[in-house]
Amino acid sequence: MGSYDKPDFWAQKAQKEAYPARSVYKLKEMDEKFGLFRPPGGRRVLDLGAAPGSWSLYALRKNPAPALTAVDLSPLSRDFDKGLFEGGNFGFLQGDMTDPGIREAIRARGPFDLVMSDAAPATSGNRSLDSLRSLALAETALDYGEQFLCKGGALILKIFQGGQSAGLLKRIQRDFESAKAFKPRACRSNSFETYFVGMKFKAAVLPKDA
Numbered sequence: 001m002g003s004y005d006k007p008d009f010w011a012q013k014a015q016k017e018a019y020p021a022r023s024v025y026k027l028k029e030m031d032e033k034f035g036l037f038r039p040p041g042g043r044r045v046l047d048l049g050a051a052p053g054s055w056s057l058y059a060l061r062k063n064p065a066p067a068l069t070a071v072d073l074s075p076l077s078r079d080f081d082k083g084l085f086e087g088g089n090f091g092f093l094q095g096d097m098t099d100p101g102i103r104e105a106i107r108a109r110g111p112f113d114l115v116m117s118d119a120a121p122a123t124s125g126n127r128s129l130d131s132l133r134s135l136a137l138a139e140t141a142l143d144y145g146e147q148f149l150c151k152g153g154a155l156i157l158k159i160f161q162g163g164q165s166a167g168l169l170k171r172i173q174r175d176f177e178s179a180k181a182f183k184p185r186a187c188r189s190n191s192f193e194t195y196f197v198g199m200k201f202k203a204a205v206l207p208k209d210a
């Protein structure tokens with residue numbers, strides 16, 4: 001077993017580097033590969049399914065830090081942020097990303113250069129059910145991308161492989177100049193999660209008030 005595969009490798013690294021979750025290394029790898037925060041993307045960011053807050057912290061620790069809107073059902077951890085979650089460039093919306101009220105609050109803070117979603121349902125152990133729930137969240141994230149991304153913007157979203165995810169990738173291929181499925185090393189080897197990455201959003205596909 002290589003050191004990256006050890007169950008606690010990424011968790012220990014996260015602890016050492018003061019992030020509340022190991023998932024930060026999935027974002028870091030995608031950022032290094034795709035340049036997510038490089039202009040024209042990355043200045044105004046929407047982080048969906050943000051708790052406990054590693055992805056938001058990663059973005060806020062970048063120089064220059066983007067303006068960030070984070071959304072989650074659960075509150076963010078305040079153990080490591082050293083005041084970053086109180087900065088004027090950060091806003092947290094606690095609630096369901098599929099809720100119309102949250103959608104309106106997101107719209108008011110948009111448009112965005114990067115929409116990233118690590119949102120995942122609480123797993124039930126039933127793979128088909130979990131894939132369906134994950135797909136619904138990923139579709140919502142893509143809806144946000146289509147409605148609130150600026151031209152040239154980027155999207156990443158988590159998806160549980162299987163189910164109907166091929167249709168979602170086709171939609172991303174239609175909307176973005178480049179669309180790929182990508183599985184970062186930090187994903188647990190037995191996990192069936194992966195990420196879809198869309199770069200260079202072509203233009204608003206839907207009217208902004210759709």
Ligand SMILES: C[S@@+](CC[C@H](N)C(=O)[O-])C[C@H]1O[C@@H](n2cnc3c(N)ncnc32)[C@H](O)[C@@H]1O
Pocket residue numbers: 020021023024048049050051052053054055056071072073074095096097098118119120121122137
């Ligand atoms: C894997 S965690 C995200 C980890 C986060 N990216 C980080 O680095 O700290 C998935 C998150 O999705 C959130 N989530 C699931 N369904 C949601 C929904 N309908 N609306 C908002 N957040 C949701 C969960 O509450 C959970 O915090």
